Amino acid sequence: MSSRTLWKIGVFTFMAFPAVLLAYWWSLLLQGQPAPALGVNPVQKTVLESGVFSMRALIFALAVSPLATLLRRPQILSVRRMLGLFAFFYASLHGLAYIGLDQLFSLTTLWEDLLKRWPISVGMIGWLLLLPLAITSTRGMIKRLGAKNWKRLHKLVFAVAVAASIHNILITKGMQIEPLVHASLLALLVMYRVAGRPRFPKLSPAT
Template identity: 40%
Template sequence: MRPAGSRTNRWIGHTAAKPTVFLLASLPFAWLIWAAFSNQLGANPAEALIRSLGDWTLRFLVLVLAITPLRVMGGWPALARWRRMLGLFVFFYACMHLLAYAWFDMEFDLTGILADIVKRPFILVGFLAWLLLLALAATSFNRAIRMLGAQVWQRLHRAVYAIAGLAVLHFFWMRSGKNDFAEVAVYAAILAALLGWRLWRRLRRVAAGAPGGAGQPPSRANG
């Protein structure tokens, strides 16, 4: 009988799997566009659209950070082939979130947007997270890995951990005006668990390498 992990890897590696994941990842955006044009976003559709796009950015960030733990603990190495695509979806939803804010809140007033970034801390940290995502998206291709070198590329892409912290802080400050922290706490707990698992795994590798004094080479799968 074929092991369950092997069957799952075959499904993940199927030629139809990646297009299916792409389609599923696109559905929230398609639904939001449909809801906006059909007046399904409530009394304040602009605010609902901006916040929903921010929520989906955070959800896809959680998915990206969950890939490595699932890959390692589930024995599903084929999951790694989805990381880049889902990471680009994080950037896509972050761009749509920023675009919606610039359009509906600021009417593309560049001076006003810059003043808002300086004046409001939650806008500032959100913009910093977007700038880091821009750097990761711009270097997410194989050519960038060759140009930068694997080690430099790895160090750059560990900025995803800073992005996670900035995203939660952005969400926290945004919700602080309404004193509503329940959803923030859920995302913070999930991201803390995912990052804590990475720290625990790194400490284990260091401890395993300590007796020999050589340590272990860095893994190329740090997402």
């Protein structure tokens, strides 16, 4: 097996592990057996953890290309799409756990969240922006869109980073460290791209 394949399998296993555990614990709970790892309030824990994993997957996905450049290891790039899809996967799980497990698919709640509770609306918008990126993540879609359009579309990930960070900070009670760390890392990764892109000399207007 090539080292590239191993790297991909390793990253996949690492990223999928939390989801597999969650699924296993929930299968225990629904059979009426205890799942101590999910704690006293498994619904709340599931919503919280899936959101955090989604945030981390997004950070990892955005860190791939800077790392590949800095470490001069282009092989790293092979997991970028996978990490992006994991970010989408955990964000979907997060939304589904909230709407399904926590709110029992109450349409009233969903409607109120969207209109009246903007810390939640921002999160929903973040997921909606992530959706087209997940759909167009296949090789076929890149071909159909053309590399240039595809790249332009996938700049949406910066908007996703902003929405996710705002949602994360606003949804947390009090002044907590973790959402701020997540947001700073995302800001750093976005800034790296803005500052790192080759610039064309521009004539500054005379003052």
